[in-house]
Amino acid sequence: MLKNNYLRILSLFGLLCAVWALVFWPTLQNMEAVWRSSDTYTHCYIIPLIAAWLLYDQRQFINAPAKPTLLPLLPALGCAAVWLVGYAADVNSLTHFSAVFVLQLLTLSLLGWQLGRQVAFPLFYLIFMVPFGDALNLPLQDLTATVSVYMLNLTGIPVLREGLYLTTPVGQFEVAEACSGLRFLIASIAIGTLFSFLTYRVWWKHLLFVGAILVFSVLANCMRAFFLIWIGETSNMQYGFGADHFVYGWLFFALVMFSMFWLGGRYADKAPTGHAGATVAVPAAFWQPVGCALLVLGATLLLRSQITEIAAPAQAEQLAAPTGFSTEPARHWQPGFQDGLARLQVWDATGNGYLLARYGHKQQKGELISWNNRLYQRKTWSETNHKTLTLSGESYQLMELRSESGEQQVLFYQYRIADHRTTSASKAKLYQVLALLSGDQSYSEVRAVNLPGALLDMQPQQLEQAAARLQTLP
Incomplete structure (x- = not known):
């Protein structure tokens, strides 16, 4: 029994x-x-x-x-x-x-x-x-x-x-x-x-x-x-x-x-x-x-x-580069975000890199903010400084990175969820939920700029120009 x-x-x-x-x-x-x-x-x-x-x-x-x-x-x-x-x-x-x-x-x-x-x-x-x-x-x-x-x-x-x-x-x-x-x-x-x-x-x-x-x-x-x-x-x-x-x-x-x-x-x-x-x-x-x-x-x-889930393609669609940008193979900057709906990584004449990665608010495979989506290779680069700043009327999160060999680079980025702009990953997640509940059929994006060199050596005008070029991406 x-x-x-x-x-x-x-x-x-x-x-x-x-x-x-x-x-x-x-x-x-x-x-x-x-x-x-x-x-x-x-x-x-x-x-x-x-x-x-x-x-x-x-x-x-x-x-x-x-x-x-x-x-x-x-x-x-x-x-x-x-x-x-x-x-x-x-x-x-x-x-x-x-x-x-x-x-x-x-x-x-x-x-x-x-x-x-x-x-x-x-x-x-x-x-x-x-x-x-x-x-x-x-x-x-x-x-x-x-x-x-x-x-x-x-x-x-x-x-x-x-x-x-x-x-x-x-x-x-x-x-x-x-x-x-x-x-x-x-x-x-x-x-x-x-x-x-x-x-x-x-x-x-x-x-x-x-x-x-x-x-x-x-x-x-x-x-x-x-x-x-x-x-x-x-x-x-x-x-x-x-x-x-x-x-x-x-x-x-x-x-x-x-x-x-x-x-x-x-x-x-x-x-x-x-x-x-x-x-x-x-x-x-x-x-x-x-x-x-x-x-x-x-x-x-x-x-x-x-x-509602969007079926993600096997490979993200490669968007056409705007005039004045080059789609050369990745140099020192190798960001993630390969699993979205569309992606564009380009360089301008000064060597600055630009990234646009587009996602559905909810995808069957891949997500905008996740543990494996990074803007830089964590095994190679370490963050030495970060802060929030306003460039060309937009808010960005800025990070200064350094490699073991002493190389330095600066990254700044923002998330776009429908009509919202934010530098906070948690707020971006919240906006995605609100977009899903409201039936919004638009997209979520991350936009980022990579500038080789140390932050102290950069002029404010250089950052402003890079931010303005970022806005021209499709």
């Missing part, structure tokens, strides 16, 4: 998962694409497997009866509404989190509060499937640079800081995106949270250990960067860079994680004893919550189908 009841619950859970995956399939595809294309999130592939293993490993402690409830369906409905807004606006953070929250809440509705409490952690752990934290890269880079300068000064090594570039007597070092420590931070939080669940039984120890993992991961990355610069400085760049750069980094992080787990394990709580012979009951009112859950998913799917 016990086995049959479990099979009924698992069968209905499988049904909900299948319908959930159908409804949120675009989001699941997008999440997997992020996992596949970024080393920071490759661990996300094994998160569902870890959750399943936890359920199996803790099976002797799962003995409460299943008592489905309708209450979790109310916040699930709200999360579905948030997902629809995020889906319409192509805001991945909203769609990713909302989709996972809906699955967790539907599962809780199926199991009930008592059984849900016993499987709470494996259910919660699914949140680590979401590829979050990318916005922390720049603050972590800045913190790493600040701590490295402080430590170098303590050791008596003179250092000049220019943004994310640190210059010492033996050379110049860049605190690149890969040096931010975000990859290690996210992975260590996921692993540390799992370790905490398996080791402790009281809530304050969970919070203390995960908080310590977070703090020490950030500090460890700062110290790693400092030691690499110190080794390079004291060895006249003979050690600390090249292949040993990565070996040293991972050995350092492994030592930090081992130390944290060893220290945390010394204060482990006594493991609870399991219980056998549990009865998992399936009450008569079981199908009511399941039916309501399917109704929520069905309504979400229906509303999703009402959002």
Whole structure:
């Protein structure tokens, strides 16, 4: 009887998962694409497997009866509404989190509060499937640079800081995106949270250990960067860079994680004893919550189908260059935005580059503002300055960039959503949603200018002329 009841619950859970995956399939595809294309999130592939293993490993402690409830369906409905807004606006953070929250809440509705409490952690752990934290890269880079300068000064090594570039007597070092420590931070939080669940039984120890993992991961990355610069400085760049750069980094992080787990394990709580012979009951009112859950998913799917999507071409249409512009192959500037409806990248006689990328407010594939659409190659260039300025009566966001070799360039850009102009990505997303809701059939655009050289060497008239030429693009 016990086995049959479990099979009924698992069968209905499988049904909900299948319908959930159908409804949120675009989001699941997008999440997997992020996992596949970024080393920071490759661990996300094994998160569902870890959750399943936890359920199996803790099976002797799962003995409460299943008592489905309708209450979790109310916040699930709200999360579905948030997902629809995020889906319409192509805001991945909203769609990713909302989709996972809906699955967790539907599962809780199926199991009930008592059984849900016993499987709470494996259910919660699914949140680590979401590829979050990318916005922390720049603050972590800045913190790493600040701590490295402080430590170098303590050791008596003179250092000049220019943004994310640190210059010492033996050379110049860049605190690149890969040096931010975000990859290690996210992975260590996921692993540390799992370790905490398996080791402790009281809530304050969970919070203390995960908080310590977070703090020490950030500090460890700062110290790693400092030691690499110190080794390079004291060895006249003979050690600390090249292949040993990565070996040293991972050995350092492994030592930090081992130390944290060893220290945390010394204060482990006594493991609870399991219980056998549990009865998992399936009450008569079981199908009511399941039916309501399917109704929520069905309504979400229906509303999703009402959002108008434009079929994007396999390759963006290449617009004709206006008179006075050249369509030479890309030189030093290689922006993204290749997945839109139309695109134009040209140069003028002075060597300034111009970009126009046009998108539908909602495309089946590709979006104006996304994690992989960048105006510059982040592996090659780093941002040293940014500000908002007005040129030729239009507002632009300006960025000054610098490469590891010391080259500099200036970018300024704006978004155009129907009749709106903005330099804010969040406002651009909002305007796209409003355009969709109003049935606007126009387009969304990004327009950008690239000027080789340092900002200090440029005259205001030069920026004005470049902005005026940008306005002449079709």
